[in-house]
Amino acid sequence: MAPTLVEHVVADAGAFLKRAPLQEIGANIYTLRDVVDEIRDKETRRSLAVLPYQLHFREPHPEHVRHVTEFSKKTGDYPSLSATDIRVLALTYQLQLEHEGAEHLREEPLLQVNIQSTPRHPETPVNVPGFHFPSKKATEASNTQTHDHKDGESFNSFQFWREPVAPLDNDLLASLGPEEESHDGRSEAADGEHFNSFQFWREPTPIISDELLALLDEGGASRSDPSAEDRSDDEDKENEPEEEEPDGGGWITPSNIRQVKMESADWTAPADVTVGCLTTDFAMQNVLIQMGLHVLSVGGMVIRQARNYILRCHACFRTTSSMAKVFCPHCGNRTMKKVAVTLNDDGTTKMHFSRNPKVLNSRGLRHSLPLPQGGKHGDNPHLVEDQRFPQQRLSRKARQKTDVFDPDYVAGSSPFSQNDVYSRAANLQIRDGQCGGGRRRANPNAARKKFVKKK
Numbered sequence: 001m002a003p004t005l006v007e008h009v010v011a012d013a014g015a016f017l018k019r020a021p022l023q024e025i026g027a028n029i030y031t032l033r034d035v036v037d038e039i040r041d042k043e044t045r046r047s048l049a050v051l052p053y054q055l056h057f058r059e060p061h062p063e064h065v066r067h068v069t070e071f072s073k074k075t076g077d078y079p080s081l082s083a084t085d086i087r088v089l090a091l092t093y094q095l096q097l098e099h100e101g102a103e104h105l106r107e108e109p110l111l112q113v114n115i116q117s118t119p120r121h122p123e124t125p126v127n128v129p130g131f132h133f134p135s136k137k138a139t140e141a142s143n144t145q146t147h148d149h150k151d152g153e154s155f156n157s158f159q160f161w162r163e164p165v166a167p168l169d170n171d172l173l174a175s176l177g178p179e180e181e182s183h184d185g186r187s188e189a190a191d192g193e194h195f196n197s198f199q200f201w202r203e204p205t206p207i208i209s210d211e212l213l214a215l216l217d218e219g220g221a222s223r224s225d226p227s228a229e230d231r232s233d234d235e236d237k238e239n240e241p242e243e244e245e246p247d248g249g250g251w252i253t254p255s256n257i258r259q260v261k262m263e264s265a266d267w268t269a270p271a272d273v274t275v276g277c278l279t280t281d282f283a284m285q286n287v288l289i290q291m292g293l294h295v296l297s298v299g300g301m302v303i304r305q306a307r308n309y310i311l312r313c314h315a316c317f318r319t320t321s322s323m324a325k326v327f328c329p330h331c332g333n334r335t336m337k338k339v340a341v342t343l344n345d346d347g348t349t350k351m352h353f354s355r356n357p358k359v360l361n362s363r364g365l366r367h368s369l370p371l372p373q374g375g376k377h378g379d380n381p382h383l384v385e386d387q388r389f390p391q392q393r394l395s396r397k398a399r400q401k402t403d404v405f406d407p408d409y410v411a412g413s414s415p416f417s418q419n420d421v422y423s424r425a426a427n428l429q430i431r432d433g434q435c436g437g438g439r440r441r442a443n444p445n446a447a448r449k450k451f452v453k454k455k
Helices: 013-017 033-038 042-049 062-075 083-099 136-144 157-161 170-176 197-201 210-222 226-239 257-264 282-291 396-401
Strands: 006-011 026-031 055-057 275-278 294-296 308-313 336-344 349-352
Touching (some): 013 033, 013 042, 026 083, 033 083, 062 083, 083 282, 282 294
Parallel strands (some): 026 055
Antiparallel strands (some): 336 349
16 A cells, blocks of 8 residues: 555545545545535445545635636636536635645746747738748749750640659669679669669668678577576576566556556655645646646646636637636627637747637537527527526515525525525526526427337
């Protein structure tokens, strides 16, 4: 069993899903109730019932949640974090303040500077689709070349635009062709008439001379030397596995697979780490690294470097640093995408786009809009930023029935409860579609499957 590395470990849902041996990583394991409630896997929930360690449940302070939320907005990871993720980060930040203090923690994210060796003007167009910008050296070299054409030759567009091919002389072909040794020791080059393209492009085959054969014969004779046999016997004895090895001589068996995983894992941390967060979410790891907190991982799932993100509209190509925006502030479309950025040495920002074509995939978005619904419980798609939605206030009769100051008030059946599952709004799923202006991939015109019990 490996020694304890971290004194206080905050575990995310990924730690339980990956079956991380938390008792071998930290002494005190902390998590949230919401993290355990997020796990729906039967095997994982069964393993949570019989944990070999004690799991401590704690809740972060509201001021720490507010601090982590503002910090994630500055790094650009706020849209990728859920409410539970922010609370896990806030709990890690709270434990860090309680046990080590805030001396090495950052209040602002670091700016990623990308140093370029050649200075470039900020307005220089680079990688413009449909245009080719040749380098200056290539242009000068192409201008110095002159193409001489005979008057009698017919004009050929392919020969005019392509680069001229250097003529192959007989001497060059003779040097590139395979050499054939004659009986009297003279090498004769292959004739130009019997030129073979395979022999021209392939690598020349090494020629085994008589001297090399003689050396090989001497090496074979030396194998019969008794001293060499003694040395080989000694080497064989050294390479033989010892009989005292109980683990099968380096083989991975069910008995030592846990130890092999522990040795090959990348979650090992220095001995002076007191508080760490074990997560596999890359957005959470980015915020932890930017804040100066320690990150633990399972199976080497750790980001290599921290990044800063902005939102870029792929309709009007405008950018904004406000990560809470859903619609473009310039054109008003719901076409904002998260892009990683770095800062150049001349003060300009450089955006790093993804090569994955699925980033701008419009599947599930191209469908006719449903008819607008009126009334108090109308569920309409969020199309513009200043769109009006019904306030869904309680009626006068409902306000008379619901008295939160009544001593007989039950919070479970109240719309003010945290997990509202009994109210009319929860049964009709009214507030589910109004939690934000995200990308609606559900086609309202698609036929819904009705589960009817077969007779």
